[in-house]
Amino acid sequence: MKPNKLELSSVDGIQLNLEALYQIAPSCFTEVKDDKTGELRHVVNFKTLRQLLGDNAVEDADEMYQFTWPGKQEARREAARPTTKTLRPVVEDSVDWDNTQNLYIEGDNLEVLKLLQKSYMGKVKMIYIDPPYNTGNDFVYDDDFAVSQDDYDLFSGDVDELGNRYRKNTDSNGRFHSDWCSMMYPRLMVARSLLAEDGVIFISIGQGEVTNIVKECDEIFGSTNRISIVSRLMKSGGGKGQFFSPNVEYIIIYAKSISNVVGFREEISEEVIKKLYTSIETEGARKGEKYRPFGLYQSSLDARPNQRYFIECPDGSFVIPPGKTMPCSVEDGAMVYPNSDDGCWRWSRDRYLEEKANGNITFKKSDGVLVDQFGQPAKWNIYTKIWLADRQEGGATPVDLITKWENRQSAKELSELGIPFDFAKPIGLIRYLIALMPNTFNSIILDFFSGSSTTAHAVMQLNSEDGGNRKYIMVQLPEETPEDSEARKAGYDTIPEIAKERIRRAGKKIKEESPLTTQKLDTGFRVFRLADSNFEEVKKAPEEYDQSQLDLFLNNVKSDRTDLDLLFGAMLSWGVQLSLPMTSEEVDGKMIYSVNDGDLVACFADDITENIVKAMADKQPLRVLFRDSCFARDDAKINVFETLKQLLDWSEEEAIKNIKVI
Template sequence: MVSKDKLDLSSPDLVNENFEKLAALFPNCVTESAEGKAIDFDLLKQELSHAVVEGNKERYRLEWPGKREAIVTANLPTTKTLRPVREDSVDFDNTENLYIEGDNLEVLKLLQESYLGKIKMIYIDPPYNTGRDFVYKDNFKIESDKELIDSGQVDEYNQRLVANPDTAGRYHSDWLTMMFPRLKLARNLLRKDGVLFISIGQDEVSNLVQLVDNVFGEVNRISVVGRLAKSGGNKGKFFSPNIEYVIAVARNYDDASGFRDEMDPELIKKVYTKTQKDGDRKGEKYRAMGLYQSSLDPMRGCVNQRYFVEAPDGTLVIPPGNIFPSEKKDGSKIAPQTQKDGVWRWTYPKYLEEKEKGNVEFAETNKGVLVDSDGNPSKWNVNTKIWLKDRQDAGQLPNDLITKYENRHSAKELKAIDIPFEFAKPTGLISYLAKICNSESGDIILDFFSGSATTAHSILNLNSEDGEKRKFIMVQIPEILEGSEAYNAGFKEICTLGKERIRRAAKKIKEETNADIDYGFRVYRLDSSNMQDVYYKPQDYDQGNLDLFADNVKSDRTADDLLAQVMLDWGLPLSLKIEQVEVSGKKVFKVAENSLYACFDSGIDEDFAKAIAKDEPLRIVFKDSGFKNDTAKTNVKQLLKQLSPETEMKVI
């Protein structure tokens, strides 16, 4: 950039000057194209004409340069795999929590079969696109890792992050192109009652709402919730930016359970002021609510709700009105005729049922809201008991402005476990979202922009508090933290920091609560396939070349690596319990007891088949090169069919 005090020594850029003039006059005509910022000439023609100008056919939808490329990117298959990293894991064989290092687009593709329709809640905190963020630069046309490095799209850590300054010609478009395929794949993973929460700032909230509607359907959007990110401050020109947003969307709106929050303690103190003195609920708090409420519309299906109720002194009471039942006795009813004919909240059978339970009380009053059988003001009021415990069990609807969990809380949490990191969300926010969407034991919480692993920390906290056994899956690209406090403290990239945070948080929670929960996590790392290229494209090799590949498996891959790829290919969750046993002198992996047996040793023969058949595994897999010879391979297959007919055998 030429400094202000330096001569430009070039002629004026008239095209750019004209563009800026038009943009100032007609800002609505500025758009983004494949080449950068541009003027929408159809709109410009319309601005300069009193008649309708025929241009591209108008339609209501979100468009941007790169949308078709994003669709292709989402749909392209991948041959990559996840390799276990036992040395970074905690209780690898038994834990059901996962931490996955790698580009989240590739990881989401790999999880499609194993976790299709199995995730209860997804929370993500993607780049806000403030002009200082990095975005994933996906290029569906390039497959070779070497080509990616050569083109500068990734570094030696396989990162695809590039700067996206707000001066870029495709500033919004590149961000949308990044988000679209990830949301599309994430939707597939949600259960029917699953919910996605996305934290976002002001810069892209409007675009993200449209994008979410595009992927999930507008009918499945739950809400756009405001969140108090910080209090005070004096930045900005017009308002101090203290609010962020959480977009909530359901996989299927009708299947998602309604949100419920804990009751506000201040509301409890203010409203639930009475204590039951006798009966089955002695000592419990309740509030009295009139059986008659003037806000009820008597003309909306309340034909059976205007009737006499007998008071303790034998008199009859009824809501005010112009007509009364002809028979003067308890329960005698008449249908309301006008808006002035008040009705009770309950039908008479419901009233008798609740009265029998002790949920109806009469109170003397001088207000005379109800009337007697002659239409005169009555000294009685009829109240129903709203029990505090019942309301607490049911919970209350959460507000669409979240004020409890400011960002400053995260600094204290990280300081408590000596993790140097800025801009993390507070754990309370994610715990809160997991609670209000009614997550419980067995539910899986996914975060594929996991950052410092706040979501994992949150789920550990929440499980320790309520005793539930939720599981988490964290996905994060190993972004370099150069120049940060974390980098200087020894955390060169964010995955190292995230894993250490989970370890320290788990240790602290266990020491403080001793809760019986899963404190471990399995680490997997995205990598190229375990298989040689010939495995996928044998047609590209002649017989002479094929002889060079006696083993389809790459030489640097372990049995653990192969097991992970087999589990993904067979659609088995990576969190299933894994045991290692010895059968006839060979190492065998048992996944979820007998769901899958895997043996990648050499010398597989008939004796091994007979031994393994006794356990009747549902599935079993071997290396194609692992059989003693071709005859043994055929015999093993036949023996398994005879001795364990339900076993499905495959080779790699």
């Protein structure tokens, strides 16, 4: 046997859907012969699937609830369509390349998300995006799925070096909302596949498309997985607007699977601490701790038979929540069965005694809320102690209105770094959203509309404060800065140039100011740039080529591509994460690369020797990769295959799976 070719395209979304359906309903699948390959493949028998669904299926009902727009079908197809593009490493733009686990990727985010699927599917804990708000001026990405090819060609002058079309989506466009929906839909579909089962996506959005993004997310994530629609004060004041001055935007929040998501908790602010946690314990095990007194009596609760009883106060008197019938003589704990309009305590008698024994009850002079055994206003009130330390550990439930971190703060934050850029999100807002989610310490945070990379800044800032090891992936189209902008005057021709410099300066500043400087704080990032395939397209039949072109069949790697280009392209194709550490070793004058101590071992040099093969096997690799041109003849390829199989004690099936060529 000889090693097979490595599949170089991204995930096929249709195949993913088939695999998911097969897990649920394998009986609706059958086999047919593929006309192109001659091999058998699985296909869906719709008749059987319909039988499984019974009456719960619909095709062309006259009336049914649905959200649609011109171009939706093509947008859905585009989400499933694989890409043959790749990501090229840009070491010279990176910081701490060898050690960092953070990624910054330049390129159209739809293509990039597809490329990340094999390596990061189900591994991203949180996604935050701040997409274009579609105001009539905002940048819109290159895909316009509803137009014909002829119409598409009309825009062919507005392309970048990769062939991506980009233009403004003005409000004079008759397909103003449809274009925006078609741009967002496939990106959200692919992004969902990257989320972990307990993952959450946060989407900042303005009023213009809030209803459409909610409908899209209800369809893609499921309406039952909608966590909230949060209002956010983006600015205060202002005199613009005919009826209202726009001061509010929204954050739409969805879970991959809401049943797997632990409730959000926020930090208790200093303002709340100063206002509510005003008491300090004077004795016992919690002496010196702050607490908040909270009344044991609550009139808003329904009267409960076991939660209305007398409590003895420090002066020997007895108190009880107010009610109609009161006996003249009682003792501590005497039960009074309430009428429907009688008050009661929040806790049962047993719970009260337990909390009192633990020092969680306090008595204070009364304001007349409670009554004594004679039905008169009591001299005491009874409070439970809500300990600040306990609340800080568990956090507080956030409200769905965010009033901090107005947008204008971001201009100051960037100005302090010497970066000229407007309209970024404040660091505090993104930091707050990340901190809401529990168990993110070692998680991956993704932002695929990353702009100036506020999200990367916020991740580093939060890590510096709590010792976390969160990693980020930033994706941004190389949009040019306006010619007359301060950014262009300062030498920043594109948004990624601004973002990369911001991360560099922010990381340096955070390290200088961080109280955790003795710990390892990752402020580096690996830069990648979206590019066409590393390989020349060979579409003609061999007889159509002249003699000078026949070497394309032996070596179809583009002349400007390096070993690192090939290595990272293979990592994407094989599902190996781009942030993993790597080493290189020279044997017999040829370079051997090892990713994450053997996750992938590769050699792309010509004339592979026996020493090279043995050195690769010594690393106990999980995967082995060569260039096809490493071997002068097929018999050399077969010999290497058999040698590795023997040295690594792999079965034939394991060797076929783990040894590949490109």
